[in-house]
Amino acid sequence: MTDIYELIIIGAGPAGITASIYAARKKMNFIVITKDVGGQTVLSSGIENYTGYQFITGVELANKFREHIESFNILLKENETVTFVKKDADIISVETDKGKYYTKSVVVASGRVPRKLNVKGEEEFKNRGITYCATCDAPFFAGKDVAVIGGGNSALDAVLQLIKIANKVYLIDIAPKLKADPIMVEKAKNSNIVEIYNNTKVEEIYGDKFVEGIKISRDNKIKELSIEGIFIEIGSIAASDFINDVLKNKDKEIIVNCKCETNIPGIFAAGDVTNVASKQIIVACGEGAKAVLSAFEYLSKI
Ligand SMILES: Cc1cc2nc3c(=O)[nH]c(=O)nc-3n(C[C@H](O)[C@H](O)[C@H](O)COP(=O)(O)OP(=O)(O)OC[C@H]3O[C@@H](n4cnc5c(N)ncnc54)[C@H](O)[C@@H]3O)c2cc1C
Numbered sequence: 001m002t003d004i005y006e007l008i009i010i011g012a013g014p015a016g017i018t019a020s021i022y023a024a025r026k027k028m029n030f031i032v033i034t035k036d037v038g039g040q041t042v043l044s045s046g047i048e049n050y051t052g053y054q055f056i057t058g059v060e061l062a063n064k065f066r067e068h069i070e071s072f073n074i075l076l077k078e079n080e081t082v083t084f085v086k087k088d089a090d091i092i093s094v095e096t097d098k099g100k101y102y103t104k105s106v107v108v109a110s111g112r113v114p115r116k117l118n119v120k121g122e123e124e125f126k127n128r129g130i131t132y133c134a135t136c137d138a139p140f141f142a143g144k145d146v147a148v149i150g151g152g153n154s155a156l157d158a159v160l161q162l163i164k165i166a167n168k169v170y171l172i173d174i175a176p177k178l179k180a181d182p183i184m185v186e187k188a189k190n191s192n193i194v195e196i197y198n199n200t201k202v203e204e205i206y207g208d209k210f211v212e213g214i215k216i217s218r219d220n221k222i223k224e225l226s227i228e229g230i231f232i233e234i235g236s237i238a239a240s241d242f243i244n245d246v247l248k249n250k251d252k253e254i255i256v257n258c259k260c261e262t263n264i265p266g267i268f269a270a271g272d273v274t275n276v277a278s279k280q281i282i283v284a285c286g287e288g289a290k291a292v293l294s295a296f297e298y299l300s301k302i
Pocket residue numbers: 010011012013014015016033034035036037038039040041043044045046047048049050080081082083109110111112113154239242270271272273279280281282284
């Protein structure tokens with residue numbers, strides 16, 4: 001007979017990790033299925049707003065999270081991707097790229113993934129010059145000419161990291177004015193290696209085996225820039241494609257109430273994948289805790 005878990009937690013970012021700790025302390029029969037441990041925290045070069053730490057890098061915090069879950073006997077299915085979740089009668093099936101699991105309740109804590117530009121060459125040159133994480137990949141572009149796409153805080157964060165490393169940084173933003181915090185914009189403008197293109201659209205990324213250049217357009221004029229690296233920093237989107245029956249908003253965020261309940265009894269969601277307002281580590285942790293406490297209450301009543 002196949003195991004039917006009490007709970008499956010999808011994701012091990014701040015929300016999923018905290019959910020796991022609460023589930024372990026409640027001695028629930030559960031597993032965690034996740035692509036990685038840490039989620040988006042590893043993308044942050046420095047965190048100054050997580051209570052208890054005046055400053056910690058994202059990678060250090062993710063390591064702390066891992067140590068914390070390893071202190072419990074948690075069945076962690078890492079490097080596994082959930083592809084489909086469905087509730088039939090009272091049982092929820094969770095399909096992954098490695099198998100199929102059954103459970104009475106689920107906490108979806110799958111967070112967000114970087115938004116794509118959707119231009120020619122983006123898929124072809126992914127990880128061959130194109131990256132979505134400046135903190136992880138900027139050091140690979142030492143002494144090179146690169147472009148950062150976007151105009152918000154993460155784009156400017158990438159530019160400020162690259163100023164110390166690259167030879168030349170083009171900042172390409174589709175909007176007429178950069179949206180990022182003025183202090184970051186000022187630092188970028190003060191650098192003599194940064195060239196800013198506002199009102200500018202990326203048309204194509206090209207190269208041979210690796211990125212060699214980018215075609216951009218402004219006022220219907222096409223221009224080509226020779227570069228070896230492209231940092232796409234245009235925001236992120238909720239990672240919720242594997243679950244269809246729950247209600248979502250137009251941004252694909254799963255709609256939850258203040259107990260992290262979705263419209264389907266037994267399916268809970270927490271953190272950045274939901275419509276909860278502030279996409280922050282501390283908020284995701286709190287939501288992960290709430291989701292498991294709600295799942296625990298739900299299980300005690302069915
Ligand atoms: C560059 C950057 C800097 C940031 N800096 C800060 C900061 O300084 N302070 C702050 O508070 N917040 C910061 N944030 C925001 C913060 O990282 C997020 O709010 C937080 O990580 C959300 O946690 P989460 O657990 O909801 O989702 P995530 O961190 O996105 O974790 C989702 C988890 O789900 C897994 N997953 C996704 N899809 C699947 C699937 N199909 N199958 C299995 N597993 C899956 C992922 O592998 C991951 O483990 C920053 C974000 C970015 C991008």
